[in-house]
Amino acid sequence: MRVPKLVLSALSPGGQRGRLSILIFHRVLPTPDPLFPDEVDAARFDELLTWLRHWMNVLPLDEAVRRLKAGSLPPRAAAITFDDGYADNRTIAMPLLQKHKLSAAFFISTGFLDGGRMWNDTIIESVRGTKLDSLACKTAGISPLALGTTEQKRSALTTLINGIKHLPSTQRAEAVAEVAESSAAMLPNDLMMSSAQVRELRDGGMVVGAHTVSHPILARLEFVRAQEEVATSKHVLEALLGEKLGLFAYPNGKLDADYCGEHVGLVKSLGFEAAVSTNWGAAGAGCDLFQLPRFTPWDKDAGRFGLRLASNLRRRYPGA
Structure with a gap:
């Protein structure tokens, strides 16, 4: 050293x-x-x-x-x-x-x-916890992304986060809500x-x-x-x-x-x-x-x- x-x-x-x-x-x-x-x-x-x-x-x-x-x-x-x-x-x-x-x-x-969650973590935990084989985000113009493997989930997260990050705040919130609702995943609050x-x-x-x-x-x-x-x-x-x-x-x-x-x-x-x-x-x-x-x-x-x-x-x- x-x-x-x-x-x-x-x-x-x-x-x-x-x-x-x-x-x-x-x-x-x-x-x-x-x-x-x-x-x-x-x-x-x-x-x-x-x-x-x-x-x-x-x-x-x-x-x-x-x-x-x-x-x-x-x-x-x-x-x-x-x-x-x-x-x-x-x-x-x-x-x-x-x-x-x-x-x-x-x-x-x-x-x-005190129990909040950042928008990107909502995306991450939605992808982590969903039982679906794919997720899309029409609000952000993102077509269905395959989620069958860990590698596919990583790729999907990169696409979703990069595609949503710089949207105007109202549209970003709508996109995040769409992904969370579509995923039907249980999201953490801690x-x-x-x-x-x-x-x-x-x-x-x-x-x-x-x-x-x-x-x-x-x-x-x-x-x-x-x-x-x-x-x-x-x-x-x-x-x-x-x-x-x-x-x-x-x-x-x-x-x-x-x-x-x-x-x-x-x-x-x-x-x-x-x-x-x-x-x-x-x-x-x-x-x-x-x-x-x-x-x-x-x-x-x-x-x-x-x-x-x-x-x-x-x-x-x-x-x-």
């Missing part, structure tokens, strides 16, 4: 020349999921944290942002983040983070707390965190940030609606935790496709201190604190994982 650490030190030496690698996750499953074999499970996350703790100086994101701004990052600075607010973030991810004496930031879409679990994250040394109410594509909303989504999520979480919230994550998070310059200005105007995107790269001196880049190495081999961390440190995007 020495070579990646030496390379990472050269690329991210700290101080004014420091670079901040922000990793993004969504879920940590208890065991591998046949439908999503690349999704992180508990054993895999434990291994990733071992590598990160050895190679990187992992900071809480709020501290990392302050030190980035001040030019006082340590060498090989990194932060860990989670988006959306899945219950397994509390039940599986947090204990593993605590085991390794690490912190992470969790960005919560408040509309799904995928997302409860309000109590969000408080437990904060009390357990984690950082909580806002992620809108309903996880819309901000670039597809009228500005007033976008403002309501961002502001309401901030206010709900501040009331829940009894403290000011400083961090925000753009849903989906790609510049121009998912959010635009006006949304960066909106987040600033609402009193956030920083915001994260999903534009790949590492943040350095002069980086726009309201478009911080994030990425996740997907390699299962330690050496390749480390080299991809190094490769990302060389990557820049507008604002970084």
Whole structure:
């Protein structure tokens, strides 16, 4: 493991020349999921944290942002983040983070707390649980998709999610409802965190940030609606935790496709201190604190994982 650490030190030496690698996750499953074999499970996350703790100086994101701004990052600075607010973030991810004496930031879409379910999970669980051999979605213009095998279900999920994701919000809701009703599957209502679990994250040394109410594509909303989504999520979480919230994550998070310059200005105007995107790269001196880049190495081999961390440190995007 020495070579990646030496390379990472050269690329991210700290101080004014420091670079901040922000990793993004969504879920940590208890065991591998046949439908999503690349999704992180508990054993895999434990291994990733071992590598990160050895190679990187992992900071809480709020501290990392302050030190980035001040030019006082340590060498090989990194932060860990989670988006959306899945219950397994509390039940599986947090204990593993605590085991390794690490912190992470969790960005919560408040509309799904206490029994809600994200639209993509409705699609996933409909495909997982249906007894039908095929599913279609007329609302999204998607013809019947075969579901006879696990491979076919994976392919169908890719087609359905990609075909529905960027529809206008009303049409997207109609498409999701159509798939759920057609599938006749029993859908879970415990995928997302409860309000109590969000408080437990904060009390357990984690950082909580806002992620809108309903996880819309901000670039597809009228500005007033976008403002309501961002502001309401901030206010709900501040009331829940009894403290000011400083961090925000753009849903989906790609510049121009998912959010635009006006949304960066909106987040600033609402009193956030920083915001994260999903534009790949590492943040350095002069980086726009309201478009911080994030990425996740997907390699299962330690050496390749480390080299991809190094490769990302060389990557820049507008604002970084």
